[in-house]
Amino acid sequence: MPEPVAAATLDIPGRVRELFTYHFMVNALAAGTAVAVMAAIVGWFVVVRRQVFAGHTLSLVAFPGAAGAALAGLPAASGYYAACGLGAVALAPASRSGPSRGAETAAIGTVQAFALGCGFLFASLYHGLLGGVAALLFGSFVGIDDGQVLTLFAVAALAIALIGIAGRPLLFASLDPEGAAAAGVPVRALGAAFLLLLALAVAATAQITGALLVFTLLVTPAATAQALTSRPVAGMLVAVALALIVTWLGLAFAYFSPWPVGFWITSLSFGFFVLARVWRARRARSACGTSPTRRLMLPPGPPKRRRRRTREGGA
Amino acid sequence: MSVVAAESFWGSIASQLGGDRVRVRSVVSNPAADPHDYEPTPADARAFAGAQVAVVNGAGYDPWAPRLLAANPARGRAVVNVGELAGVRAGGNPHLWYSPANVERAIAAITTAYSRLDPRHATYYVSLGRRYASQGLRSYRSLIADIRRRFAGTPVGASESIFSPLARAIGLRLLTPQRLLDAISEGTDPTAADKSTADRQIASHAISVWVYNRQNATPDVRRLTDAARRDGVPIVTITETPVPASASFQAWQTLQLEALRAALERATRR
Numbered sequence: 053m054p055e056p057v058a059a060a061t062l063d064i065p066g067r068v069r070e071l072f073t074y075h076f077m078v079n080a081l082a083a084g085t086a087v088a089v090m091a092a093i094v095g096w097f098v099v100v101r102r103q104v105f106a107g108h109t110l111s112l113v114a115f116p117g118a119a120g121a122a123l124a125g126l127p128a129a130s131g132y133y134a135a136c137g138l139g140a141v142a143l144a145p146a147s148r149s150g151p152s153r154g155a156e157t158a159a160i161g162t163v164q165a166f167a168l169g170c171g172f173l174f175a176s177l178y179h180g181l182l183g184g185v186a187a188l189l190f191g192s193f194v195g196i197d198d199g200q201v202l203t204l205f206a207v208a209a210l211a212i213a214l215i216g217i218a219g220r221p222l223l224f225a226s227l228d229p230e231g232a233a234a235a236g237v238p239v240r241a242l243g244a245a246f247l248l249l250l251a252l253a254v255a256a257t258a259q260i261t262g263a264l265l266v267f268t269l270l271v272t273p274a275a276t277a278q279a280l281t282s283r284p285v286a287g288m289l290v291a292v293a294l295a296l297i298v299t300w301l302g303l304a305f306a307y308f309s310p311w312p313v314g315f316w317i318t319s320l321s322f323g324f325f326v327l328a329r330v331w332r333a334r335r336a337r338s339a340c341g342t343s344p345t346r347r348l349m350l351p352p353g354p355p356k357r358r359r360r361r362t363r364e365g366g367a
Numbered sequence: 368m369s370v371v372a373a374e375s376f377w378g379s380i381a382s383q384l385g386g387d388r389v390r391v392r393s394v395v396s397n398p399a400a401d402p403h404d405y406e407p408t409p410a411d412a413r414a415f416a417g418a419q420v421a422v423v424n425g426a427g428y429d430p431w432a433p434r435l436l437a438a439n440p441a442r443g444r445a446v447v448n449v450g451e452l453a454g455v456r457a458g459g460n461p462h463l464w465y466s467p468a469n470v471e472r473a474i475a476a477i478t479t480a481y482s483r484l485d486p487r488h489a490t491y492y493v494s495l496g497r498r499y500a501s502q503g504l505r506s507y508r509s510l511i512a513d514i515r516r517r518f519a520g521t522p523v524g525a526s527e528s529i530f531s532p533l534a535r536a537i538g539l540r541l542l543t544p545q546r547l548l549d550a551i552s553e554g555t556d557p558t559a560a561d562k563s564t565a566d567r568q569i570a571s572h573a574i575s576v577w578v579y580n581r582q583n584a585t586p587d588v589r590r591l592t593d594a595a596r597r598d599g600v601p602i603v604t605i606t607e608t609p610v611p612a613s614a615s616f617q618a619w620q621t622l623q624l625e626a627l628r629a630a631l632e633r634a635t636r637r
Contacts, residue, residue: 076412076438176555194412195434307409 071304080193080260083204084299087257088269090208092295093215094253095274096288097246101226104271105157106143109164110251111266113139114258115189116171123178129200132258136251139167144244190314191262193303200259207256214249222246223284265314269295272321279328294324368485371418373432375608376464377449377473379616381422383503384477386495388488389420395429398582398610407431415439420480422473424464425450427457445480449473462552464616466532467511474499507617510624511537518631524565524574524595526588527551529607542574557587569594575634576600578627582607601630 071077098107117135118128146159215222225232225239233239257266277291302317309316370391372378378393385391392414395405415421415432416439423432425448436446450461453469463469478496482489519538525531528548534541541548547561568574569591577595579588581604595602603626609619 074413074416075440076416076435077409079438192406192431194407194409195431195438197434197437198440310408312406 076194079196079201080303082201083196084303086204086208087260088295088299089292090211090253091257091269092273092291093288095270096291099274099278105160109160110136110139110254111263112164113167114263116167119171119174123174132255136255140247140251144247189262189264191260191265193313204256211253265318268318268321272325276325276328279332368419369417370420371414373423373429376616377422381477383499384495385481396612398608398612419484420445422447426455426459426461428461445484447476447480452476460528462529465529467536503617506621514628522574523576524568526579529580530578542568565591569598569600576630578603580605601633603627603630
């Protein structure tokens with residue numbers, strides 16, 4: 053029986069102190085912080101580049117990675133990184149912006165189905181109990197050791213450094229590929245490099261949120277931020293702040309409640325997303341008189357760019 | 368001393384070996400749940416963080432337990448990993464508490480761990496260990512010896528590999544295909560050929576008794592058990608963890624062994 057930790061009184065400072073009493077919880081908060089910052093920044097570019105489906109595929113690829121690592125007797129984390137890296141290499145030729153979007157989506161979907169098939173094969177070939185399949189898919193935070201925390205911090209530092217170096221040309225190439233190419237930006241190489249970076253972020257995030265809930269830190273905070281502001285640096289900072297808030301609150305709620313961390317983080321980030329969309333819709337209605345339901349139907353993204361793209365697509 | 372056991376069968380033993388000097392918390396103890404799919408909660412992680420002695424099954428049965436130990440490093444904590452004591456690695460048959468020899472190994476290791484961490488009361492732990500072996504496990508041991516004497520070599524069938532160590536200790540001939548035993552235990556699909564072999568063994572009364580694990584009754588297991596009932600093959604129900612949850616290891620195992628003996632008597636009319 054879990055002992056009743058939460059006292060009847062709402063002793064907030066006491067509760068916060070309790071969170072830091074246990075080594076496993078300190079590890080979970082540290083790992084969650086590293087993952088949240090990296091996922092929010094990389095995710096911001098994912099949403100701008102409209103590569104959400106590629107991100108989804110890479111997160112599903114993490115499952116055969118973990119199952120294959122179990123089959124080979126390796127730690128699950130090595131399987132996550134190896135499989136996501138391979139997935140990015142497989143997706144890179146298919147991934148180009150421009151008129152071939154339909155072909156790209158079909159190629160990515162094919163890779164995704166094949167990866168899941170391999171995962172099922174590995175899981176059934178593995179003799180013995182494939183412990184914690186639910187944790188592989190939906191995440192777990194109670195078993196993170198010091199080595200994992202250090203690895204996650206190193207991966208996050210690397211990812212943020214890479215964005216810091218190549219963020220400006222990457223943004224240019226994402227928003228206006230033709231213009232960027234004309235200005236001498238290596239658009240194709242940047243796109244492939246970004247997929248590898250995305251694979252790194254997905255593999256790290258999947259260790260906390262599980263393969264299926266990677267989006268809750270990768271895409272939801274970034275989409276929420278883009279509903280609030282279209283300025284790049286401000287948007288990334290908002291995304292990081294949101295990801296940190298939902299991760300810390302999610303871990304704290306999961307600690308004091310019997311419900312799993314995956315549920316808390318997803319529902320908190322979903323709540324923020326809905327609030328941001330409602331706020332944007334109300335502001336848009338007061339600005340130009342469009343009905344709020346109509347505005348809610350529009351996909352996220354900086355409003356100005358969105359309108360221009362729609363017009364191009366119709367022409 | 369605060370002790371955490373990954374599963375209630377080891378917890379029951381650890382608690383009887385420590386008497387009133389230990390407080391044991393068992394993580395997996397719900398007889399209605401399948402321990403293969405267990406996911407640890409924050410309360411479990413707190414229990415592992417505060418424990419001076421941890422008893423885990425190992426052998427890939429509770430992969431979350433070593434992770435909880437690694438996430439909560441502690442100086443001077445004793446870890447009894449029964450799989451390591453028995454030399455069974457992940458991928459082998461992890462149902463070590465169904466093997467009398469491995470139960471003895473675990474008892475010795477737990478007593479040693481208690482005596483090392485609390486040397487002032489070492490004689491107390493050693494005497495409790497002796498008493499548990501001579502009195503606590505008396506009917507468990509005598510039942511195994513009795514069934515072995517009377518029924519060794521009798522062909523039996525079982526739903527999964529959980530029964531294999533006990534069948535070996537008793538000297539029963541477990542005829543069910545090994546691959547089917549492993550598949551049901553590991554949660555994968557048994558092959559059609561193995562299923563039809565198991566069907567034939569029941570229909571032709573090639574097995575005297577059918578033993579099935581109620582806590583892991585997949586549709587295949589239920590179908591085979593129904594076939595055994597229809598064809599008049601005596602059925603013995605066993606469980607993965609003690610039932611009821613409060614039962615001691617030896618009370619639970621003794622009841623199951625008595626049911627097995629009664630079924631064997633009925634089948635062989637002895």
